[in-house]
Amino acid sequence: xxxxxxxxxxxxxxxxxxxxxxxAVATAIIRAAGWTAIVVLAxxxxxxxxxxxxxxxxxxxxxxxxxxxxxxxxxxxxxxAAPLVLGSLLVTVVALVVCVPVGLAAAVxxxxxxxxxxxxxxxxxxxxxxxxxxxxxxLVGVALVVPSVKSAFGLDxxxxxxxxxxxxxxxxxxTVVSISEDALHAVPSSLRHASLALGxxxxxxxxxxxxxxxxxxxxAAVMLGVGRAIGETMAVLMLTGNAAVMPKTVLESVxxxxxxxxAEMGEVVQGGLHYSVLFVVGLILFVVTFAINLAxxxxxxxxxxxxxx
Amino acid sequence: xxxTRAQRARLSESVAxxxxxxxxxxxxxxxxxxxxxxxxxxVPGLSWEFLTEVPRNRGREGGIFPALVGTLYVVVGTGxxxxxxxxxxxxxxxxxxxxxxxxxxxxxAVANMAGVPxxxxxxxxxxxxxxxxxxxxxxxxxxxxxxxxxxxxxxTATEEALRQVPADLRHAALALGASKLRTVMTVVLPAAAPxxxxxxxxxxxxxxxxxxxxxxxxxxxxxRRLPDGPGSQFMALPYHIYTQVTSVPxxxxxxxxxxxxxxxxxxxxxxxxAAVWRSYRRRRTAW
Amino acid sequence: xxxxxxxxxxxxxxxxxEPVRVEGGVLEEAERAATGRFELRSVxxxxxxxxxxxxxxxxxxxQAVTALIGPSGCGKSTLLRCLNRMNDELGNVRVGGTIALxxxxxxxxxxxxxxxxxxxxxxFQRPNxxxxxxxxxxxxxxxxxxxxxxxxxxxxxxxxxRRAALWDEVKGSLKKHAFDLSGGQQQRLCIARxxxxxxxxxxxxxxxxxxxxxxxxxxxxxxxxxxxxxxxVIVTHNMQQAARISDQxxxxxxxxxxxxxxxxxxxxxxxxxxNPDDPRTEAYITGRFG
Numbered sequence: 001x002x003x004x005x006x007x008x009x010x011x012x013x014x015x016x017x018x019x020x021x022x023x024a025v026a027t028a029i030i031r032a033a034g035w036t037a038i039v040v041l042a043x044x045x046x047x048x049x050x051x052x053x054x055x056x057x058x059x060x061x062x063x064x065x066x067x068x069x070x071x072x073x074x075x076x077x078x079x080x081a082a083p084l085v086l087g088s089l090l091v092t093v094v095a096l097v098v099c100v101p102v103g104l105a106a107a108v109x110x111x112x113x114x115x116x117x118x119x120x121x122x123x124x125x126x127x128x129x130x131x132x133x134x135x136x137x138x139l140v141g142v143a144l145v146v147p148s149v150k151s152a153f154g155l156d157x158x159x160x161x162x163x164x165x166x167x168x169x170x171x172x173x174x175t176v177v178s179i180s181e182d183a184l185h186a187v188p189s190s191l192r193h194a195s196l197a198l199g200x201x202x203x204x205x206x207x208x209x210x211x212x213x214x215x216x217x218x219x220a221a222v223m224l225g226v227g228r229a230i231g232e233t234m235a236v237l238m239l240t241g242n243a244a245v246m247p248k249t250v251l252e253s254v255x256x257x258x259x260x261x262x263a264e265m266g267e268v269v270q271g272g273l274h275y276s277v278l279f280v281v282g283l284i285l286f287v288v289t290f291a292i293n294l295a296x297x298x299x300x301x302x303x304x305x306x307x308x309x
Numbered sequence: 310x311x312x313t314r315a316q317r318a319r320l321s322e323s324v325a326x327x328x329x330x331x332x333x334x335x336x337x338x339x340x341x342x343x344x345x346x347x348x349x350x351x352v353p354g355l356s357w358e359f360l361t362e363v364p365r366n367r368g369r370e371g372g373i374f375p376a377l378v379g380t381l382y383v384v385v386g387t388g389x390x391x392x393x394x395x396x397x398x399x400x401x402x403x404x405x406x407x408x409x410x411x412x413x414x415x416x417x418a419v420a421n422m423a424g425v426p427x428x429x430x431x432x433x434x435x436x437x438x439x440x441x442x443x444x445x446x447x448x449x450x451x452x453x454x455x456x457x458x459x460x461x462x463x464x465t466a467t468e469e470a471l472r473q474v475p476a477d478l479r480h481a482a483l484a485l486g487a488s489k490l491r492t493v494m495t496v497v498l499p500a501a502a503p504x505x506x507x508x509x510x511x512x513x514x515x516x517x518x519x520x521x522x523x524x525x526x527x528x529x530x531x532x533r534r535l536p537d538g539p540g541s542q543f544m545a546l547p548y549h550i551y552t553q554v555t556s557v558p559x560x561x562x563x564x565x566x567x568x569x570x571x572x573x574x575x576x577x578x579x580x581x582x583a584a585v586w587r588s589y590r591r592r593r594t595a596w
Numbered sequence: 597x598x599x600x601x602x603x604x605x606x607x608x609x610x611x612x613x614e615p616v617r618v619e620g621g622v623l624e625e626a627e628r629a630a631t632g633r634f635e636l637r638s639v640x641x642x643x644x645x646x647x648x649x650x651x652x653x654x655x656x657x658x659q660a661v662t663a664l665i666g667p668s669g670c671g672k673s674t675l676l677r678c679l680n681r682m683n684d685e686l687g688n689v690r691v692g693g694t695i696a697l698x699x700x701x702x703x704x705x706x707x708x709x710x711x712x713x714x715x716x717x718x719x720f721q722r723p724n725x726x727x728x729x730x731x732x733x734x735x736x737x738x739x740x741x742x743x744x745x746x747x748x749x750x751x752x753x754x755x756x757x758r759r760a761a762l763w764d765e766v767k768g769s770l771k772k773h774a775f776d777l778s779g780g781q782q783q784r785l786c787i788a789r790x791x792x793x794x795x796x797x798x799x800x801x802x803x804x805x806x807x808x809x810x811x812x813x814x815x816x817x818x819x820x821x822x823x824x825x826x827x828x829v830i831v832t833h834n835m836q837q838a839a840r841i842s843d844q845x846x847x848x849x850x851x852x853x854x855x856x857x858x859x860x861x862x863x864x865x866x867x868x869x870x871n872p873d874d875p876r877t878e879a880y881i882t883g884r885f886g
Contacts, residue, residue, distance in 0.1 A: 034401025105332030133518025231426025
């Protein structure tokens, strides 16, 4: 056996030690970039938790979650976040009522009945809806939805949970439509053909076979829609009136968790108790949306495995 | 009147079809309406002065030039940070990541980052970049915050685009004596460029329209001069709309709608150009 | 023109120990004889815990065409990929035994597979040009080796395209996108691309299986021309093709699904096709199975 360096018989082009080292460095950088997501997510959790410590210590999570009065600037401040949590829930429920039936029906139509050309148009349209900034949705809501709600129900002000929820529902539509459409698309066409061959109509096939087969993905789509609605800030801030009281109906002004942070963080003393309580609210939001997304992700992953896509 | 089974089936088929079609029409109609409405309300306020002048009388008169420039700065800053990080992150997931639970964890983190509410990014940016890192309320802090938010979009788009590149091409480069790194950088990444660029544009377009993450990290209500560096505060288009509507009594409807129109136009034009370019390149690389 | 080309190529490969000789205007390296000889001893391959190839011992003579034949799934392509260590890239593949190229163990720890692949090129089953121009495709390998000089690259690209019998068809349109070529032209481009690194061995994995008869004929002509300068190992399904173009033939067979594939017989092609030693070879060649 001759010397192995002979393998690179073109000495001028052989891989030098420098080149190899440079490659090792570049590979290490790529690996580090891959881990950024975990680092950022962990950093978010840590910074939220760290800044929440004072409030958790002085007020306590139980009284923050169950307290019904939110008067952060009174002396001493009252930090009962229940009205905010309820406000977020109420707005989210309205949004779901608006977007789930329409969104799912549209997804079923686009996936099962619409011609292919139509599908490309609708994809572009849905991408456009998702690209419109939330502050613009807020503006459209202020101009159209708020006055309509006011006159339809004879209210003094149209800034209500209902107005915010309607706009939020429209904003969540692209998420719900595109993810449930993907779930329906993922169902193998052999299943549909089997059902059609048994003499079922297209619609019978859809509700007996395709929708049940895609149910987990559709569930995930609704979950992600919920996550989007709970986390949305600007539109609700502009539309719900922001009264931090326990809401009784959807025709009252409410204040959401996101809206509270956005409205109050600009005016608090950094490091103060109010500041810290707002971080607790952020932490609650983070945990809730994290759980929702995790659940949706697990469901979607299981579906992917099932259809082997 | 009694119907046979087959007639009932046919009836329910057509009822279902029209109800579902109506729902789809509502969704598409809504989008079209929003687009047309914004354009209809926005066009009257447009003028050359509107684009090139500073706001006067708390924004009721004058233009939005500083807000345009501020948004541009923040988007460029975000792009400079998010493109290398996101693309390399996608390269790692597609080309380097071993099939291990740790990789699954990274994917989970990416998916979850996309679902974190934008206001939570705002809080994080305030705590981490403005205060802890000492960047203050600035273009730098806001760009870093928006980078965290757009990162999952770019990572996911890159990974998916790389996966579309046939394994054959990688093997061809490797068989020519290219190292793995050279293979990825000179063959796989260029072949995946259309998908990556589309993802980057979508991510940056979203960043341009975001308000909540910049609320506490550097956006200001009004500035008479332009930002003079990454440490400077800035005006931004979405924040301008928000403050006009909520804090300026008798806000000028025409000017605010024109601002919204400019914002939507920029964001959707960028997405449209990226989509067209992608489909053009797709035809070139038919796999 | 010819003189300047010659000098350019001379300088391009000045690092090559062997002198370059010009014959009838066609560049050749006739003096580079006797490099590119493979010796395989008891080679086995396992995917995870499953052994798929066992005990292959054979020599691959330099500057000749060796055909690997056998039914699909008998491990021909896997064996081929051992010769440039492409199996390393597929993960979870273990290769046993020894494989020597010109006396050097290519599986030794200190052998860089990246350097090995500059000496042992490969052409794949389906044409897989890079999504770039014809020129950039061919120049990819030399650029990887660090050659940046424009004249050198021009000379290498022309020489490689000539050897792959594609030059006359594309010489006016080297900037054209490779995807604009026909399937047969793309495959010859891939051959030119592989030749541009000046390999001593060229591995071809069913290079004509995705092509029409005319393109197949052109590829076969190219192979016949190339074997004067490089060692060629070709995997093929097509018995006639093996008989037409190869000097040596190796027949592999996996007799039962739960057993690894083995080398049944290896020998001079003419003998294998007229008077094989093993009845299984005869059965396969005469079309009784596979």
